[in-house]
Amino acid sequence: MxxxxxxxxxxxxxxxxxxxxxxxxxxxxxxxxxxxxxISGDQSVRSAAKAKGRKxxxxxxxxxxxxxxxxxxxxxxxxxYYEDNNITAADPDIFRPSxxxxxxALLHRKTEEGYRVCAIVATEYQRVWRLPExxxxxxxxxxxxxxxxxxxxxxxxxxRSTGGHIVGLVNSGVSEGEVNHxxxxxxxxxxxxxQDGTTPGGRRRFGYLGPDPLKGRPTNTLCDEKEKPWGRFIxxxxxxxxxxxxxARDVNANNVTGASGKRWSGETIRQWVVxxxxxxxxxxxxxxxxxxxxxxxxxxxxxxxxxxEWQTITGISQGNGAKTGVRITNGGGKNPNPPEHRATKYMxxxxxxxxxxxxxxxxxxxxxxxxxxxxTKENPKGHLYYxxxxxxxxxxxxxxxxDEYLEELVxxxxxxxxxxxEPKARPWEGEERLGxxxxxxxxLSSKWMEGRLADEDFYxxxxxxxxxxxxxxxxxxxxxxQQSQENAFTxxxxxxxxxxxxxxKRMAISRIIQAVIIMPLPKGRSKRAPFDPNLLRVxxxx
Numbered sequence: 001m002x003x004x005x006x007x008x009x010x011x012x013x014x015x016x017x018x019x020x021x022x023x024x025x026x027x028x029x030x031x032x033x034x035x036x037x038x039i040s041g042d043q044s045v046r047s048a049a050k051a052k053g054r055k056x057x058x059x060x061x062x063x064x065x066x067x068x069x070x071x072x073x074x075x076x077x078x079x080x081y082y083e084d085n086n087i088t089a090a091d092p093d094i095f096r097p098s099x100x101x102x103x104x105a106l107l108h109r110k111t112e113e114g115y116r117v118c119a120i121v122a123t124e125y126q127r128v129w130r131l132p133e134x135x136x137x138x139x140x141x142x143x144x145x146x147x148x149x150x151x152x153x154x155x156x157x158x159x160r161s162t163g164g165h166i167v168g169l170v171n172s173g174v175s176e177g178e179v180n181h182x183x184x185x186x187x188x189x190x191x192x193x194x195q196d197g198t199t200p201g202g203r204r205r206f207g208y209l210g211p212d213p214l215k216g217r218p219t220n221t222l223c224d225e226k227e228k229p230w231g232r233f234i235x236x237x238x239x240x241x242x243x244x245x246x247x248a249r250d251v252n253a254n255n256v257t258g259a260s261g262k263r264w265s266g267e268t269i270r271q272w273v274v275x276x277x278x279x280x281x282x283x284x285x286x287x288x289x290x291x292x293x294x295x296x297x298x299x300x301x302x303x304x305x306x307x308x309e310w311q312t313i314t315g316i317s318q319g320n321g322a323k324t325g326v327r328i329t330n331g332g333g334k335n336p337n338p339p340e341h342r343a344t345k346y347m348x349x350x351x352x353x354x355x356x357x358x359x360x361x362x363x364x365x366x367x368x369x370x371x372x373x374x375x376t377k378e379n380p381k382g383h384l385y386y387x388x389x390x391x392x393x394x395x396x397x398x399x400x401x402x403d404e405y406l407e408e409l410v411x412x413x414x415x416x417x418x419x420x421x422e423p424k425a426r427p428w429e430g431e432e433r434l435g436x437x438x439x440x441x442x443x444l445s446s447k448w449m450e451g452r453l454a455d456e457d458f459y460x461x462x463x464x465x466x467x468x469x470x471x472x473x474x475x476x477x478x479x480x481x482q483q484s485q486e487n488a489f490t491x492x493x494x495x496x497x498x499x500x501x502x503x504x505k506r507m508a509i510s511r512i513i514q515a516v517i518i519m520p521l522p523k524g525r526s527k528r529a530p531f532d533p534n535l536l537r538v539x540x541x542x
Contacts, residue, residue: 003084003085003086003087003094003096004057004084004085004086004087005083005084005085005087005096005097005098006083006098007080007081007082007083007098007101007102008080008081009079009080009081009111009113009115010077010078010079010080010081012026013026013077013079013115023115023116026077027077028077029075030075030076030077031074031075031076031077031118031119031149032076032077032079032115032116032117032118032119033071033076033077033078033079033117033118033119033120033121033149033151034078034079034080034081034082034102034105034106034111034117034119034120034121035064035067035068035071035078035080035081035082035120035121035122036067036082036083036098036099036102036120036121036122036127036128037060037061037063037064037067037081037082037083037084037085037122037123037127038060038063038083038084038085038087038089038096038098038099038127038128039059039060039063039084039085039086039087039127040086040087040088040089040090041086041088057083057085059085060083060085063083063122063123063127064081064083066123067121067122067123070121070151070154071121071151073154074119074121074149074151074156076119076121076149076151078121079111079115079116079117080105080111080113080115080117082098082099082101082102083098084096084097084098084099088130089126089127089128089129089130089131089134090130090131092131092133099128099134102120103137103138103141104141104475105117106118106120106138106141106142106144106148107140107141107144107430107471107472107475108144108429108430108433108475109144109145109147118145118147118148118149119147119148119149119150119151120142120149120150120151121151121152122150122151122152123152123153124152124153125152125157125168125171128152129172130172131172132169132172134172135168135169135171135172139159139165139168140467140468140470140471140474141471142159142160143159143160143464143467143468144468144471144472145468148160202219202220203219203259203260204219204220204259205220205259205272205275205277205278206227206230206231206258206259206272207223207224207227207228207230207231207278207304208220208221208222208223208224208227208301208302209221209222209223209224220277220301221300221301221302222301222302223302223304227256228304230251230254230256231272231278231304231305232304232305233250233251234247234251234269234272234273235273235278235304235305235309235313237250238269238273238313238316239309239312239313239316241316243266244266244267244269244270245265245266245269245388245390247264247266247269248263248264248265248266248268248269248390249390251264251269252264252390258272263390265390266388266390270317273313273317274310274313274314274317276288276310277299277301278303278304278305278310279303279304279305279306279307279309279310280298280299280301280302280303280307281296281297281298281299281307281310282297282299345370345372345383346369346370346383346385346399346403347403347406347407347502347505347506347509348370348385348402348403348406348509348516349368349369349370349385350367350369351509351510351513351515351516352367352368352369352385352402352515352516352517352518353365353366353367353368353515353516353517353518354366354368354387354389354392354394354395354517354518355395355517355518355519355520355537356387356392356394356395356519356520358391358392358394363517364387364389364392364394365517366387366388366389366392368385368386368387368388368395368518369385369386369388370383370384370385370399371383371384371385371386373399378398378400378401379398379399379400379401380400381399381400381403382399382400383399383400384396384397384398384399385397385399385402385518387518394520395518395519395520395521397518397531397536398531401531402518402536405531405533405536406509406513406516406536406538407497409512409538410508410509410512410513411494411497412494413512413540414489414492414494414508414511414512415492415493415494417489417511417512418489418490418491418492419491419492419493420491421489421490421491422490423487423490424486424487425483426483426486428475428476428479428480430472430475430476431476433472434469434472434473434476437465437468437469437472438469440465441462441465441466441469444458444461444462444465445458445462448462489508489511510541511541512540512541513538513539513540513541514539514540514541515539516536516537516538516539517536517537517539518535518536519535519536519537520535521535
């Protein structure tokens with residue numbers, strides 16, 4: 001599961017306002033603040049075993065509950081809650097939307113809804129920052145005015161003073177160093193285990209027994225005699241060059257689920273059958289582990305298949321278009337950009353949905369992707385859009401014709417909406433505050449130059465003002481970039497379409513289209529019938 005971020009006003013505040021009370025009446029003399037919670041790995045989605053008894057978001061909920069208790073101890077009213085669930089703070093390439101929204105609210109001393117806030121409560125600083133750049137952004141926000149307050153581990157965190165600032169920098173630097181050292185230790189340990197031929201461990205894999213502490217049995221060392229025959233069935237079916245989805249249908253028809261308890265898909269079948277651990281070997285970054293002499297390292301666990309079978313199956317997988325025959329996995333916890341911002345092979349993948357009505361009476365609504373086909377006269381680009389849901393697979397369309405029709409629709413809509421549009425100017429809300437601080441700094445300099453202010457007082461006050469000004473100037477620059485992106489299509493005309501790359505086109509499509517439902521062919525209509533655009537139901541984005 002990708003990371004989930006959200007923010008919401010305190011339900012108690014919303015209720016009070018709906019009853020006619022004012023914001024100040026609700027505060028009742030308390031300090032207005034926000035609550036931030038974050039967890040790197042939500043166990044309900046990271047662990048199949050824990051998922052059975054744990055709801056998504058349990059970790060951040062527990063943090064919110066603790067923050068509420070600490071806020072009450074310090075007479076803080078939590079105005080708004082912010083959370084980044086299943087998102088690490090130790091990777092600079094991972095986007096934390098709620099952290100950024102929270103920092104912006106503190107910097108400007110008000111939430112997006114306009115309610116004043118000046119304090120933040122978190123269970124510990126590591127939940128808020130792990131990297132220096134995040135610490136600096138957060139500190140600038142908290143000290144943007146004299147009333148800034150950070151409650152961490154039940155007490156105020158000294159983030160304002162020089163000493164406190166040094167501690168914060170050290171904490172962020174140590175955190176980053178700890179992350180790197182931890183990664184290095186894990187990699188060294190993995191290399192040793194790989195050379196020893198010991199089990200990869202991790203979650204229980206299909207076909208193998210889980211750990212048994214009483215018997216001293218590690219996970220994934222002994223085969224599960226109930227699942228092993230089905231593992232052989234999958235391997236033998238793959239060797240027979242059966243389609244992954246066909247194998248999945250047969251396995252599902254016999255109510256055989258994967259190790260996570262979920263039904264199989266064509267992709268999960270492929271991932272399992274190309275995993276070399278099922279054949280007694282390990283792979284790192286796509287290459288089988290070898291010893292110092294260059295010989296393959298045979299694992300010390302039971303195997304379901306042979307090396308020769310694995311080599312044949314990975315060749316089949318690559319022949320079907322896979323970039324590598326070996327399953328390569330990535331860590332979770334990332335919060336990727338929206339689908340329209342990610343380039344794919346096919347222009348409308350992710351925007352298309354299946355409109356077939358299932359036997360249960362509900363519309364499938366599965367996301368429709370593209371698949372390569374042999375080019376034909378009617379489909380020179382050689383691709384097909386089709387529903388890949390194993391319980392449906394009800395619609396498919398010529399990719400070339402779908403693209404041509406929807407492209408023209410998008411181009412016309414973009415031109416109509418943006419060709420004569422004027423750039424929208426959304427004022428930056430910190431302009432007045434920035435002007436005030438600059439005036440204060442100029443006045444401070446004048447007093448010092450005239451000898452009316454001691455050196456130590458000038459440098460202390462000047463340093464504080466400079467930090468606040470820098471924070472607002474950075475925020476202003478970010479606002480201008482965002483404003484530029486919002487006005488990117490102003491004055492747009494169709495001549496620009498051909499010069500746009502795939503990612504830019506998909507971003508343009510997202511401005512016009514929310515989704516396109518592909519309806520099945522009417523009963524009795526031949527699949528060779530002319531393309532009917534009326535069977536594409538476009539849901540526009542308002």
